[in-house]
Amino acid sequence: DRVMTQSPDSLAVSLGERATINCRSSQSVLYSSDNKNYLAWYQQKPGQPPKLLISWASSRESGVPDRFSGSGSGTDFALTISSLQAEDVAVYYCHQYYSIPLTFGQGTKVEIK
């Protein structure tokens, strides 16, 4: 199984400041035949289902603000919120869709400092 490990578990950032969440996979999620990283990021606000923010490690979904960006390849990835807004308070999960069983990171809670 591909174990996904996020760091930190929680993060408090001032409004307008940068927030960075890291995600490490126990095995590569880069598929050699198409050179794509099978890694996604989800945002979950309290009382809501998760929302897909980024797929293929760095491809923002339609409607997602451009302050959200994803980076990385192979086993190490990051989600960056360039200028934290109040509405970004949530738990963020990385997720690998490279292989079964599909697995998530444990989540990172982002709060306002």
Place this chain on the structure above:
Amino acid sequence: QVQLVESGGGVVQPGRSLRLSCAASGFTFSGYAMHWVRQAPGKGLEWVAVIAYDGSNIYYADSVKGRFTISRDNSKNTLYLQMNSLRVEDTALYYCAKSGEVAWLYDYWGQGTLVTVPS
């Protein structure tokens, strides 16, 4: 717009069974793989099972294999999860999720239905 509405959750004693349903609308249900993902209270996300668009391929998490059965009725636009031999650790909010163009990546989720197995 895509809508996924789960139902069937409730309180059930350990060892008993429950069947969850997910009614889908707003897209061609028969064209997409569908998943169940669960979230224990205050915890993270755990993938449970996936079924291919035509039911031809099914996969389960080890934690539910042999106890849960995922199925679908494309004529009714409905996804199911039959849960047998329920355990305390199965207590969770169960989401159904639609795959996108990639079968193992979910792009839409329902609001979830809560299953509680008391100790």
